Amino acid sequence: MLKDIxxxxxxxxxxxxxxxxxxxxxxxxxxxxxxxxxxxxxxVVAAVFSYIxxxxxxxxxxxxxxxxxxxxxxxxxxxxxxxxxxxxxxxLTLLLCLFAPFWASASGIGAENxxxxxxxxxxxxxxxxxxxxxxxxxxxxxxxxxxGIRTASIALNVALNVAFLGYAGLGLEGVFWANIISSGxxxxxxxxxxxxxxxxxxxxALRGLLAFAxxxxxxxxxxxxxxxxxxxxMLHLADKATVGVYxxxxxxxxxxxxxxxxxxxxxxxxxxxxxxxxxxxxxxARVLTYFVFGGLFLWLALAFFVxxxxxxxxxxxxxxxxxxxxxxxxxxxxxxxxxxxGVYVNFLAPVIIAKxxxxxxxxxxxxxxxxxxxxxxxxxxxxxxxxxxxxxLSYLAMAALMYxxxxxxxxxxxxxxxxxxxxxxxxxxxxxxxLLAGPGPAGLLLKTACLAAFPALLWYAGLVLPEEKxxxxxxxxxxxxxxx
Numbered sequence: 001m002l003k004d005i006x007x008x009x010x011x012x013x014x015x016x017x018x019x020x021x022x023x024x025x026x027x028x029x030x031x032x033x034x035x036x037x038x039x040x041x042x043x044v045v046a047a048v049f050s051y052i053x054x055x056x057x058x059x060x061x062x063x064x065x066x067x068x069x070x071x072x073x074x075x076x077x078x079x080x081x082x083x084x085x086x087x088x089x090x091x092l093t094l095l096l097c098l099f100a101p102f103w104a105s106a107s108g109i110g111a112e113n114x115x116x117x118x119x120x121x122x123x124x125x126x127x128x129x130x131x132x133x134x135x136x137x138x139x140x141x142x143x144x145x146x147x148g149i150r151t152a153s154i155a156l157n158v159a160l161n162v163a164f165l166g167y168a169g170l171g172l173e174g175v176f177w178a179n180i181i182s183s184g185x186x187x188x189x190x191x192x193x194x195x196x197x198x199x200x201x202x203x204x205a206l207r208g209l210l211a212f213a214x215x216x217x218x219x220x221x222x223x224x225x226x227x228x229x230x231x232x233x234m235l236h237l238a239d240k241a242t243v244g245v246y247x248x249x250x251x252x253x254x255x256x257x258x259x260x261x262x263x264x265x266x267x268x269x270x271x272x273x274x275x276x277x278x279x280x281x282x283x284x285a286r287v288l289t290y291f292v293f294g295g296l297f298l299w300l301a302l303a304f305f306v307x308x309x310x311x312x313x314x315x316x317x318x319x320x321x322x323x324x325x326x327x328x329x330x331x332x333x334x335x336x337x338x339x340x341x342g343v344y345v346n347f348l349a350p351v352i353i354a355k356x357x358x359x360x361x362x363x364x365x366x367x368x369x370x371x372x373x374x375x376x377x378x379x380x381x382x383x384x385x386x387x388x389x390x391x392x393l394s395y396l397a398m399a400a401l402m403y404x405x406x407x408x409x410x411x412x413x414x415x416x417x418x419x420x421x422x423x424x425x426x427x428x429x430x431x432x433x434x435l436l437a438g439p440g441p442a443g444l445l446l447k448t449a450c451l452a453a454f455p456a457l458l459w460y461a462g463l464v465l466p467e468e469k470x471x472x473x474x475x476x477x478x479x480x481x482x483x484x
Contacts, residue, residue, distance in 0.1 A: 029161050030251045033175075034321040036165040041172045043243030044109050044116070047235045048176075050228035051107060052120050057224050059089055059128045062216030064135040066209040071139045076205040078196045081132045084206055089128045096121040108235035119176035126183035133193035149189045157182035215361075222364035226371045226394045230387040233375040238383055246384040248320065249327035252306050253334035256298060260342040263291065271349040281412045288346045289415045293458060295339045296426040300454055303332040304433050304447040332434065333388040340395035347399060350406030359405040367398035418463055425457040 033042055063081050070077045096103060100117035104110060137146040157178050164174030234243050267287075274280045307328045310320040351359045371394035378386025406412070433450035437443035458464050464472070 027254050029158060030248060031319050034248050034324045037172060039241035039244035039323055042247060043240035044113060045172055045175050046243050046247035047109055047231045048116050048120055050231040052123060053228045054224050055124055056127060057220040059092060059124050060131055062213035062220060063209065064131040065216060066213035067132055067135050068139055069212050070208055073205060076202040077209060078132065079198045080201050080206040081209055082197060083201045085128055089125055093121045093125050108232060116176060119180060122180050123183055126187050129187050130190055133190040136193055149186055153182045153186040156185055219361040219364045222368040225368035229372060230375050230390060234379055234387055237379045242384055245324050245327040246387060248324040249330050250334050252310065252331050253338055255302055256335045256338040259298060260338055260345065263342060264345045267345060275353040284349055284412045285414045289418055291342060291346060292419050293422055295342055296422055297454055299335050299339055300426060300429055300451050302335050303430065304451060306331050327384055330384055330388040333392050337392040337395045340399050344395060344399040344402055347402040347406050350410035350412060354409030356409050363398050363401045363405065366401055367394045370394040370397045421463055422458065426454060429454045
Protein backbone atom coordinates (compact mmCIF):
# COMPACT_ATOMS: atom_id res chain seq x y z
CA MET A 1 0.00 0.00 0.00
CA LEU A 2 2.71 2.49 0.96
CA LYS A 3 4.52 1.76 -2.29
CA ASP A 4 1.50 2.83 -4.33
CA ILE A 5 0.98 5.93 -2.20
CA UNK A 6 4.64 6.92 -2.62
CA UNK A 7 4.16 6.70 -6.40
CA UNK A 8 1.17 9.03 -6.10
CA UNK A 9 3.25 11.53 -4.10
CA UNK A 10 6.04 11.53 -6.69
CA UNK A 11 3.61 11.94 -9.58
CA UNK A 12 1.85 14.81 -7.79
CA UNK A 13 5.19 16.60 -7.58
CA UNK A 14 6.17 15.92 -11.20
CA UNK A 15 2.81 16.82 -12.74
CA UNK A 16 2.43 19.88 -10.56
CA UNK A 17 5.73 21.63 -11.21
CA UNK A 18 4.71 23.50 -14.38
CA UNK A 19 1.32 24.45 -12.93
CA UNK A 20 2.89 25.64 -9.69
CA UNK A 21 5.48 27.71 -11.51
CA UNK A 22 2.87 29.42 -13.65
CA UNK A 23 0.56 30.17 -10.72
CA UNK A 24 3.39 31.43 -8.54
CA UNK A 25 4.42 33.89 -11.25
CA UNK A 26 0.85 35.21 -11.24
CA UNK A 27 0.83 35.25 -7.44
CA UNK A 28 3.83 37.60 -7.45
CA UNK A 29 1.57 40.27 -8.96
CA UNK A 30 -0.78 40.32 -5.98
CA UNK A 31 1.60 42.10 -3.52
CA UNK A 32 2.53 44.44 -6.38
CA UNK A 33 -1.10 45.32 -7.03
CA UNK A 34 -1.69 46.17 -3.38
CA UNK A 35 0.96 48.91 -3.62
CA UNK A 36 -0.08 50.38 -6.99
CA UNK A 37 -3.87 49.96 -6.90
CA UNK A 38 -6.11 51.25 -4.15
CA UNK A 39 -8.60 48.66 -2.82
CA UNK A 40 -11.46 50.02 -4.96
CA UNK A 41 -9.38 49.69 -8.15
CA UNK A 42 -8.22 46.22 -7.20
CA UNK A 43 -11.85 45.34 -6.50
CA VAL A 44 -12.77 46.28 -10.07
CA VAL A 45 -9.87 44.20 -11.43
CA ALA A 46 -10.92 41.22 -9.29
CA ALA A 47 -14.56 41.46 -10.37
CA VAL A 48 -13.73 41.81 -14.08
CA PHE A 49 -11.40 38.82 -14.07
CA SER A 50 -14.06 36.82 -12.24
CA TYR A 51 -16.43 37.61 -15.09
CA ILE A 52 -13.71 36.66 -17.60
CA UNK A 53 -13.18 33.31 -15.86
CA UNK A 54 -16.91 32.63 -15.96
CA UNK A 55 -17.28 33.73 -19.58
CA UNK A 56 -14.31 31.58 -20.60
CA UNK A 57 -16.52 28.57 -19.88
CA UNK A 58 -19.18 29.99 -22.20
CA UNK A 59 -16.65 30.88 -24.92
CA UNK A 60 -14.98 27.45 -24.83
CA UNK A 61 -18.05 25.28 -23.98
CA UNK A 62 -15.84 22.19 -23.58
CA UNK A 63 -14.57 22.18 -27.17
CA UNK A 64 -10.98 21.49 -26.12
CA UNK A 65 -12.11 18.39 -24.22
CA UNK A 66 -14.22 17.33 -27.22
CA UNK A 67 -11.26 17.72 -29.57
CA UNK A 68 -9.06 15.55 -27.34
CA UNK A 69 -11.80 12.92 -27.17
CA UNK A 70 -12.00 12.88 -31.01
CA UNK A 71 -8.27 13.34 -31.57
CA UNK A 72 -8.00 10.11 -33.59
CA UNK A 73 -9.76 11.97 -36.43
CA UNK A 74 -7.77 15.18 -35.98
CA UNK A 75 -7.60 16.03 -39.71
CA UNK A 76 -11.35 16.62 -39.59
CA UNK A 77 -11.90 17.64 -35.97
CA UNK A 78 -9.20 20.32 -35.75
CA UNK A 79 -10.70 22.57 -38.48
CA UNK A 80 -14.23 21.74 -37.33
CA UNK A 81 -13.50 22.69 -33.72
CA UNK A 82 -11.70 25.87 -34.73
CA UNK A 83 -14.42 26.95 -37.15
CA UNK A 84 -17.14 26.36 -34.56
CA UNK A 85 -15.26 28.29 -31.88
CA UNK A 86 -14.46 31.05 -34.35
CA UNK A 87 -18.11 31.60 -35.22
CA UNK A 88 -19.37 31.63 -31.64
CA UNK A 89 -16.43 33.74 -30.41
CA UNK A 90 -17.05 36.45 -32.99
CA UNK A 91 -20.75 36.56 -32.11
CA LEU A 92 -20.11 36.76 -28.35
CA THR A 93 -17.33 39.34 -28.76
CA LEU A 94 -19.55 41.59 -30.88
CA LEU A 95 -22.31 41.26 -28.29
CA LEU A 96 -19.93 42.41 -25.55
CA CYS A 97 -18.34 45.25 -27.50
CA LEU A 98 -21.50 46.75 -29.01
CA PHE A 99 -23.20 47.05 -25.62
CA ALA A 100 -20.13 47.72 -23.48
CA PRO A 101 -21.65 50.55 -21.37
CA PHE A 102 -24.69 48.41 -20.56
CA TRP A 103 -22.55 45.42 -19.50
CA ALA A 104 -20.27 47.65 -17.42
CA SER A 105 -23.22 49.14 -15.58
CA ALA A 106 -25.06 45.82 -15.13
CA SER A 107 -21.91 44.07 -13.86
CA GLY A 108 -21.40 46.62 -11.09
CA ILE A 109 -18.02 47.98 -12.25
CA GLY A 110 -19.66 51.24 -13.37
CA ALA A 111 -20.59 52.52 -16.82
CA GLU A 112 -17.51 54.78 -16.75
CA ASN A 113 -15.37 51.63 -16.95
CA UNK A 114 -16.94 50.45 -20.22
CA UNK A 115 -13.49 50.24 -21.85
CA UNK A 116 -12.74 47.31 -19.54
CA UNK A 117 -15.51 45.38 -21.30
CA UNK A 118 -13.65 45.88 -24.60
CA UNK A 119 -10.41 44.73 -23.02
CA UNK A 120 -12.14 41.69 -21.53
CA UNK A 121 -13.61 40.78 -24.91
CA UNK A 122 -10.13 40.95 -26.46
CA UNK A 123 -8.69 38.67 -23.75
CA UNK A 124 -11.53 36.18 -24.18
CA UNK A 125 -11.10 36.16 -27.96
CA UNK A 126 -7.33 35.57 -27.81
CA UNK A 127 -7.64 32.89 -25.15
CA UNK A 128 -10.30 31.06 -27.16
CA UNK A 129 -8.15 31.09 -30.30
CA UNK A 130 -5.47 29.13 -28.45
CA UNK A 131 -7.45 26.41 -26.66
CA UNK A 132 -7.60 23.89 -29.54
CA UNK A 133 -3.89 24.30 -30.45
CA UNK A 134 -2.99 23.87 -26.78
CA UNK A 135 -5.15 20.73 -26.63
CA UNK A 136 -3.39 19.46 -29.75
CA UNK A 137 0.00 19.91 -28.08
CA UNK A 138 -1.19 17.91 -25.08
CA UNK A 139 -2.41 15.07 -27.27
CA UNK A 140 0.89 14.99 -29.20
CA UNK A 141 2.79 14.88 -25.89
CA UNK A 142 4.56 18.16 -26.67
CA UNK A 143 4.75 18.98 -22.98
CA UNK A 144 7.86 21.16 -23.16
CA UNK A 145 6.44 23.31 -25.96
CA UNK A 146 3.11 23.56 -24.13
CA UNK A 147 4.76 24.59 -20.84
CA GLY A 148 7.22 26.89 -22.60
CA ILE A 149 4.50 28.91 -24.35
CA ARG A 150 2.40 29.15 -21.19
CA THR A 151 5.40 30.21 -19.10
CA ALA A 152 6.56 32.77 -21.68
CA SER A 153 3.08 34.30 -21.79
CA ILE A 154 2.80 34.52 -18.01
CA ALA A 155 6.32 35.89 -17.61
CA LEU A 156 5.55 38.62 -20.16
CA ASN A 157 2.30 39.36 -18.33
CA VAL A 158 4.18 39.86 -15.05
CA ALA A 159 6.84 42.05 -16.68
CA LEU A 160 4.27 44.21 -18.47
CA ASN A 161 2.24 44.68 -15.30
CA VAL A 162 5.34 45.99 -13.56
CA ALA A 163 6.14 48.27 -16.51
CA PHE A 164 2.62 49.57 -17.07
CA LEU A 165 1.70 50.14 -13.41
CA GLY A 166 5.07 50.85 -11.83
CA TYR A 167 6.62 53.00 -14.54
CA ALA A 168 4.03 54.05 -17.15
CA GLY A 169 1.34 54.84 -14.56
CA LEU A 170 -1.48 53.29 -16.59
CA GLY A 171 -3.44 52.31 -13.49
CA LEU A 172 -5.95 49.48 -13.65
CA GLU A 173 -6.12 49.63 -17.47
CA GLY A 174 -2.46 48.63 -17.49
CA VAL A 175 -3.47 45.28 -15.95
CA PHE A 176 -5.69 44.54 -18.93
CA TRP A 177 -3.23 45.74 -21.56
CA ALA A 178 -0.62 43.42 -20.05
CA ASN A 179 -3.04 40.48 -20.32
CA ILE A 180 -4.02 41.30 -23.90
CA ILE A 181 -0.41 41.50 -25.08
CA SER A 182 0.65 38.32 -23.23
CA SER A 183 -2.35 36.42 -24.64
CA GLY A 184 -1.39 37.72 -28.08
CA UNK A 185 2.13 36.35 -27.61
CA UNK A 186 0.72 32.88 -26.86
CA UNK A 187 -1.38 33.05 -30.05
CA UNK A 188 1.67 34.07 -32.12
CA UNK A 189 3.82 31.27 -30.70
CA UNK A 190 1.09 28.78 -31.56
CA UNK A 191 0.90 29.80 -35.24
CA UNK A 192 2.75 26.64 -36.41
CA UNK A 193 -0.10 24.57 -34.98
CA UNK A 194 -2.60 26.27 -37.28
CA UNK A 195 -1.14 24.54 -40.36
CA UNK A 196 -3.83 21.90 -39.85
CA UNK A 197 -6.58 24.40 -40.66
CA UNK A 198 -8.58 24.03 -43.85
CA UNK A 199 -11.51 25.85 -45.36
CA UNK A 200 -13.57 22.68 -45.48
CA UNK A 201 -15.54 21.82 -42.33
CA UNK A 202 -16.68 18.25 -41.92
CA UNK A 203 -20.25 18.43 -40.62
CA UNK A 204 -20.43 14.93 -39.07
CA ALA A 205 -17.18 15.70 -37.22
CA LEU A 206 -18.64 18.99 -36.01
CA ARG A 207 -21.81 17.28 -34.78
CA GLY A 208 -19.72 14.74 -32.90
CA LEU A 209 -17.69 17.49 -31.24
CA LEU A 210 -20.78 19.42 -30.18
CA ALA A 211 -22.49 16.27 -28.88
CA PHE A 212 -19.54 15.70 -26.55
CA ALA A 213 -18.83 19.33 -25.64
CA UNK A 214 -22.19 20.89 -24.86
CA UNK A 215 -23.12 18.57 -21.95
CA UNK A 216 -19.91 19.72 -20.23
CA UNK A 217 -21.06 23.34 -20.20
CA UNK A 218 -23.43 23.22 -17.17
CA UNK A 219 -20.84 21.45 -14.99
CA UNK A 220 -18.17 23.93 -16.03
CA UNK A 221 -20.41 26.88 -15.23
CA UNK A 222 -21.34 25.39 -11.85
CA UNK A 223 -17.72 24.74 -10.92
CA UNK A 224 -16.65 28.23 -11.94
CA UNK A 225 -19.58 29.75 -10.04
CA UNK A 226 -18.23 28.24 -6.83
CA UNK A 227 -14.78 29.67 -7.54
CA UNK A 228 -15.44 33.23 -8.70
CA UNK A 229 -19.04 34.46 -8.36
CA UNK A 230 -18.49 35.74 -4.82
CA UNK A 231 -16.60 38.77 -6.16
CA UNK A 232 -19.31 40.01 -8.55
CA UNK A 233 -22.00 39.36 -5.91
CA MET A 234 -19.98 41.25 -3.31
CA LEU A 235 -19.55 44.10 -5.78
CA HIS A 236 -23.33 44.52 -5.82
CA LEU A 237 -23.92 43.92 -2.10
CA ALA A 238 -20.90 45.75 -0.64
CA ASP A 239 -18.45 48.06 -2.47
CA LYS A 240 -15.40 47.94 -4.72
CA ALA A 241 -12.92 48.48 -1.88
CA THR A 242 -14.30 45.48 0.04
CA VAL A 243 -13.92 43.31 -3.07
CA GLY A 244 -10.31 44.50 -3.45
CA VAL A 245 -9.40 43.66 0.15
CA TYR A 246 -11.19 40.31 -0.13
CA UNK A 247 -9.41 39.40 -3.37
CA UNK A 248 -5.95 40.21 -2.01
CA UNK A 249 -6.42 38.03 1.05
CA UNK A 250 -8.24 35.28 -0.83
CA UNK A 251 -5.21 35.01 -3.11
CA UNK A 252 -3.03 34.32 -0.06
CA UNK A 253 -4.71 30.92 0.07
CA UNK A 254 -2.88 29.97 -3.12
CA UNK A 255 -0.48 27.66 -1.32
CA UNK A 256 -3.20 25.24 -0.26
CA UNK A 257 -4.80 25.50 -3.69
CA UNK A 258 -1.51 24.57 -5.37
CA UNK A 259 -1.17 21.46 -3.21
CA UNK A 260 -4.72 20.37 -4.13
CA UNK A 261 -4.07 21.05 -7.83
CA UNK A 262 -0.85 19.02 -7.81
CA UNK A 263 -2.60 16.15 -6.04
CA UNK A 264 -5.55 16.23 -8.45
CA UNK A 265 -3.32 15.97 -11.53
CA UNK A 266 -1.73 12.76 -10.24
CA UNK A 267 -4.75 11.34 -8.40
CA UNK A 268 -6.99 10.69 -11.41
CA UNK A 269 -4.61 8.44 -13.36
CA UNK A 270 -3.57 6.83 -10.05
CA UNK A 271 -7.03 5.59 -9.09
CA UNK A 272 -8.08 4.72 -12.65
CA UNK A 273 -5.03 2.49 -13.15
CA UNK A 274 -5.57 0.69 -9.81
CA UNK A 275 -9.36 0.46 -9.73
CA UNK A 276 -9.42 -3.18 -10.82
CA UNK A 277 -7.15 -4.38 -8.01
CA UNK A 278 -8.82 -6.07 -5.03
CA UNK A 279 -6.85 -3.94 -2.54
CA UNK A 280 -7.76 -0.67 -4.30
CA UNK A 281 -10.59 0.47 -1.94
CA UNK A 282 -8.27 0.17 1.06
CA UNK A 283 -5.53 2.09 -0.74
CA UNK A 284 -7.97 4.87 -1.70
CA ALA A 285 -9.18 5.14 1.89
CA ARG A 286 -5.63 5.40 3.21
CA VAL A 287 -4.81 8.06 0.58
CA LEU A 288 -7.62 10.24 1.94
CA THR A 289 -6.36 9.75 5.50
CA TYR A 290 -2.82 10.78 4.64
CA PHE A 291 -4.09 13.65 2.49
CA VAL A 292 -6.15 15.01 5.38
CA PHE A 293 -3.33 14.57 7.90
CA GLY A 294 -0.93 16.47 5.64
CA GLY A 295 -3.58 19.02 4.67
CA LEU A 296 -4.43 19.82 8.29
CA PHE A 297 -0.75 20.36 9.12
CA LEU A 298 -0.41 22.68 6.10
CA TRP A 299 -3.64 24.47 7.11
CA LEU A 300 -2.24 25.16 10.58
CA ALA A 301 1.11 26.36 9.23
CA LEU A 302 -0.45 28.72 6.69
CA ALA A 303 -3.21 29.96 9.01
CA PHE A 304 -0.61 30.77 11.66
CA PHE A 305 2.05 32.45 9.54
CA VAL A 306 0.60 33.84 6.28
CA UNK A 307 -0.57 36.95 8.14
CA UNK A 308 2.96 37.52 9.43
CA UNK A 309 4.25 37.05 5.88
CA UNK A 310 1.80 39.68 4.61
CA UNK A 311 3.08 42.17 7.21
CA UNK A 312 6.73 41.37 6.50
CA UNK A 313 8.82 44.45 5.72
CA UNK A 314 11.35 44.20 2.91
CA UNK A 315 13.58 47.21 2.26
CA UNK A 316 11.24 49.29 4.41
CA UNK A 317 8.08 48.23 2.51
CA UNK A 318 5.43 45.77 3.70
CA UNK A 319 4.91 42.78 1.42
CA UNK A 320 1.16 43.54 1.38
CA UNK A 321 0.08 47.16 1.71
CA UNK A 322 -1.50 47.93 5.13
CA UNK A 323 -4.72 49.04 3.38
CA UNK A 324 -5.40 45.35 2.73
CA UNK A 325 -4.67 43.93 6.19
CA UNK A 326 -8.30 44.22 7.26
CA UNK A 327 -9.08 40.99 5.41
CA UNK A 328 -6.36 38.79 6.89
CA UNK A 329 -8.95 37.10 9.12
CA UNK A 330 -10.57 35.33 6.15
CA UNK A 331 -7.39 33.39 5.34
CA UNK A 332 -8.04 30.38 7.67
CA UNK A 333 -11.52 30.00 6.16
CA UNK A 334 -10.23 30.17 2.59
CA UNK A 335 -7.50 27.64 3.36
CA UNK A 336 -10.07 25.31 4.96
CA UNK A 337 -12.30 25.65 1.87
CA UNK A 338 -9.43 24.62 -0.41
CA UNK A 339 -8.70 21.66 1.88
CA UNK A 340 -12.34 20.56 1.58
CA UNK A 341 -11.98 20.86 -2.18
CA GLY A 342 -9.13 18.36 -1.90
CA VAL A 343 -11.41 16.01 0.04
CA TYR A 344 -13.98 16.40 -2.75
CA VAL A 345 -11.29 15.47 -5.29
CA ASN A 346 -10.62 12.28 -3.29
CA PHE A 347 -14.33 11.42 -3.33
CA LEU A 348 -14.43 11.73 -7.14
CA ALA A 349 -12.73 8.34 -7.50
CA PRO A 350 -15.80 6.09 -6.97
CA VAL A 351 -18.07 7.93 -9.44
CA ILE A 352 -15.38 8.12 -12.14
CA ILE A 353 -14.44 4.45 -11.70
CA ALA A 354 -18.13 3.52 -11.99
CA LYS A 355 -18.51 5.85 -15.01
CA UNK A 356 -21.41 7.62 -13.29
CA UNK A 357 -20.12 11.09 -14.10
CA UNK A 358 -23.62 12.53 -14.18
CA UNK A 359 -23.25 12.73 -10.42
CA UNK A 360 -20.47 15.27 -10.89
CA UNK A 361 -22.84 17.63 -12.72
CA UNK A 362 -25.51 17.32 -10.01
CA UNK A 363 -23.03 17.86 -7.19
CA UNK A 364 -21.33 20.79 -8.93
CA UNK A 365 -24.63 22.55 -9.54
CA UNK A 366 -25.61 21.96 -5.90
CA UNK A 367 -22.30 23.49 -4.80
CA UNK A 368 -22.94 26.49 -7.03
CA UNK A 369 -26.42 26.92 -5.53
CA UNK A 370 -24.99 26.83 -1.99
CA UNK A 371 -22.33 29.37 -3.02
CA UNK A 372 -24.76 31.83 -4.59
CA UNK A 373 -27.35 31.50 -1.81
CA UNK A 374 -24.67 31.74 0.86
CA UNK A 375 -23.18 34.87 -0.63
CA UNK A 376 -26.53 36.64 -0.86
CA UNK A 377 -27.46 35.57 2.67
CA UNK A 378 -24.17 36.23 4.44
CA UNK A 379 -22.46 39.17 2.70
CA UNK A 380 -25.04 41.80 3.80
CA UNK A 381 -24.54 40.80 7.44
CA UNK A 382 -20.87 39.81 7.56
CA UNK A 383 -19.22 41.42 4.53
CA UNK A 384 -16.18 39.62 3.16
CA UNK A 385 -16.31 37.12 6.03
CA UNK A 386 -19.74 36.07 4.78
CA UNK A 387 -18.28 35.43 1.34
CA UNK A 388 -15.49 33.32 2.84
CA UNK A 389 -18.04 31.27 4.81
CA UNK A 390 -20.08 30.80 1.61
CA UNK A 391 -17.03 29.34 -0.18
CA UNK A 392 -16.33 27.05 2.77
CA LEU A 393 -19.95 25.83 2.92
CA SER A 394 -20.13 25.23 -0.83
CA TYR A 395 -17.02 23.00 -0.83
CA LEU A 396 -18.29 21.22 2.31
CA ALA A 397 -21.59 20.52 0.57
CA MET A 398 -19.83 19.27 -2.57
CA ALA A 399 -17.57 16.94 -0.60
CA ALA A 400 -20.48 15.50 1.42
CA LEU A 401 -22.74 15.05 -1.60
CA MET A 402 -19.97 13.45 -3.67
CA TYR A 403 -19.24 10.96 -0.87
CA UNK A 404 -22.89 9.91 -0.56
CA UNK A 405 -23.26 9.55 -4.33
CA UNK A 406 -19.99 7.66 -4.75
CA UNK A 407 -20.54 5.07 -2.04
CA UNK A 408 -23.52 3.68 -3.97
CA UNK A 409 -21.34 2.79 -6.94
CA UNK A 410 -17.95 1.84 -5.49
CA UNK A 411 -17.72 1.44 -1.70
CA UNK A 412 -14.48 2.67 -0.13
CA UNK A 413 -13.83 2.05 3.61
CA UNK A 414 -12.77 5.61 4.46
CA UNK A 415 -11.28 5.96 7.94
CA UNK A 416 -13.71 8.57 9.22
CA UNK A 417 -12.87 7.88 12.85
CA UNK A 418 -9.23 8.79 12.33
CA UNK A 419 -10.22 11.78 10.21
CA UNK A 420 -12.56 13.16 12.89
CA UNK A 421 -9.92 12.76 15.59
CA UNK A 422 -7.33 14.47 13.38
CA UNK A 423 -9.72 17.37 12.76
CA UNK A 424 -10.29 17.67 16.51
CA UNK A 425 -6.53 17.65 17.14
CA UNK A 426 -6.07 20.39 14.54
CA UNK A 427 -8.83 22.48 16.17
CA UNK A 428 -7.21 22.12 19.59
CA UNK A 429 -3.88 23.27 18.17
CA UNK A 430 -5.45 26.08 16.14
CA UNK A 431 -7.41 27.71 18.97
CA UNK A 432 -4.50 29.14 20.99
CA UNK A 433 -2.44 29.94 17.89
CA UNK A 434 -5.23 31.90 16.21
CA LEU A 435 -6.99 33.40 19.23
CA LEU A 436 -4.23 34.07 21.77
CA ALA A 437 -1.02 34.65 19.81
CA GLY A 438 -0.23 38.33 19.47
CA PRO A 439 2.39 40.11 17.36
CA GLY A 440 6.07 39.82 18.16
CA PRO A 441 8.40 37.00 19.19
CA ALA A 442 6.09 35.67 21.92
CA GLY A 443 3.27 35.20 19.42
CA LEU A 444 5.57 33.49 16.92
CA LEU A 445 6.82 31.15 19.62
CA LEU A 446 3.26 30.22 20.66
CA LYS A 447 2.20 29.53 17.07
CA THR A 448 5.32 27.45 16.44
CA ALA A 449 4.59 25.40 19.56
CA CYS A 450 0.97 24.88 18.49
CA LEU A 451 2.09 23.76 15.04
CA ALA A 452 4.61 21.30 16.49
CA ALA A 453 1.93 19.94 18.82
CA PHE A 454 -0.23 18.68 15.94
CA PRO A 455 2.05 15.89 14.62
CA ALA A 456 2.88 15.03 18.24
CA LEU A 457 -0.83 14.55 18.96
CA LEU A 458 -1.22 12.38 15.87
CA TRP A 459 1.75 10.26 16.91
CA TYR A 460 1.08 9.82 20.61
CA ALA A 461 -2.73 9.81 20.62
CA GLY A 462 -2.87 6.65 18.55
CA LEU A 463 -3.88 8.26 15.25
CA VAL A 464 -0.76 6.90 13.57
CA LEU A 465 -1.01 3.12 13.39
CA PRO A 466 1.83 0.91 14.68
CA GLU A 467 2.75 -0.28 11.18
CA GLU A 468 2.80 3.34 9.97
CA LYS A 469 5.11 4.29 12.83
CA UNK A 470 7.42 1.42 11.93
CA UNK A 471 7.45 2.47 8.27
CA UNK A 472 8.10 6.11 9.19
CA UNK A 473 10.96 5.21 11.54
CA UNK A 474 12.44 2.90 8.94
CA UNK A 475 12.24 5.62 6.28
CA UNK A 476 14.02 8.06 8.59
CA UNK A 477 16.77 5.52 9.19
CA UNK A 478 17.09 4.69 5.50
CA UNK A 479 15.81 1.13 5.80
CA UNK A 480 13.36 -0.56 3.43
CA UNK A 481 10.06 -1.93 4.68
CA UNK A 482 7.46 -4.13 3.13
CA UNK A 483 4.47 -2.34 1.64
CA UNK A 484 1.55 -2.05 4.06
